[in-house]
Amino acid sequence: MNKRIEIPRGEGYEEILDAIVARITGIEHFKHHTGCYFGNNVFEIRPYYFGECTCSRKKEFDKYLLENPHTKDCFITDLQILNDSYKKYPNYHNINKLKAERANEERRLCMIYSIPYKSGKNLNNICTCGVLSKFNVVHEAHCLQVLPNFYFKPEELKIYWYKTYFRDSYVTQELTKEKFKNIIGECLRSI
Numbered sequence: 001m002n003k004r005i006e007i008p009r010g011e012g013y014e015e016i017l018d019a020i021v022a023r024i025t026g027i028e029h030f031k032h033h034t035g036c037y038f039g040n041n042v043f044e045i046r047p048y049y050f051g052e053c054t055c056s057r058k059k060e061f062d063k064y065l066l067e068n069p070h071t072k073d074c075f076i077t078d079l080q081i082l083n084d085s086y087k088k089y090p091n092y093h094n095i096n097k098l099k100a101e102r103a104n105e106e107r108r109l110c111m112i113y114s115i116p117y118k119s120g121k122n123l124n125n126i127c128t129c130g131v132l133s134k135f136n137v138v139h140e141a142h143c144l145q146v147l148p149n150f151y152f153k154p155e156e157l158k159i160y161w162y163k164t165y166f167r168d169s170y171v172t173q174e175l176t177k178e179k180f181k182n183i184i185g186e187c188l189r190s191i
């Protein structure tokens with residue numbers, strides 16, 4: 001099992017990684033901090049992956065959920081009912097109004113279940129009946145959902161982030177800024 005050590009945001013790690021992103025993309029000030037795609041025998045870098053699981057876990061998970069549905073009083077069940085109720089407006093003329101309405105409904109639902117609500121928060125895995133936590137088949141290493149966003153091969157050091165680098169980020173080994181600078185230096189020399 002890999003370690004999971006948090007990396008602080010806004011303490012200079014972004015700027016260190018910028019150097020390699022700038023070299024690969026040719027964009028000097030890569031302000032969006034999303035990362036880019038590159039890989040060689042020294043390192044790999046890839047942006048956060050927004051898509052679905054690409055390994056066999058998804059199939060197993062779907063099968064598991066069919067056999068073990070969420071209970072009637074689970075948050076997910078109510079969320080599903082809410083989601084379904086909005087599917088009937090595919091061509092709704094005022095999409096912003098619809099989004100606002102839906103956000104309000106989600107907020108209300110969260111209140112009922114005492115779930116802290118934040119706009120844009122992923123609610124789809126907040127199971128209150130325990131079905132989700134009992135499923136624990138892990139993703140295969142090649143699955144796009146679990147590939148690291150930065151991988152330094154000589155030390156098998158992996159960094160993960162959410163959407164932009166060092167947001168909700170963690171690394172699989174102890175890391176200091178000095179060490180990270182050295183790593184990025186080695187990556188730069190390998191291109």
Ligand SMILES: [Zn+2]
Binds near residue numbers: 054055139
């Ligand atoms: Zn997967």
Ligand SMILES: [Zn+2]
Binds near residue numbers: 075
């Ligand atoms: Zn549930």
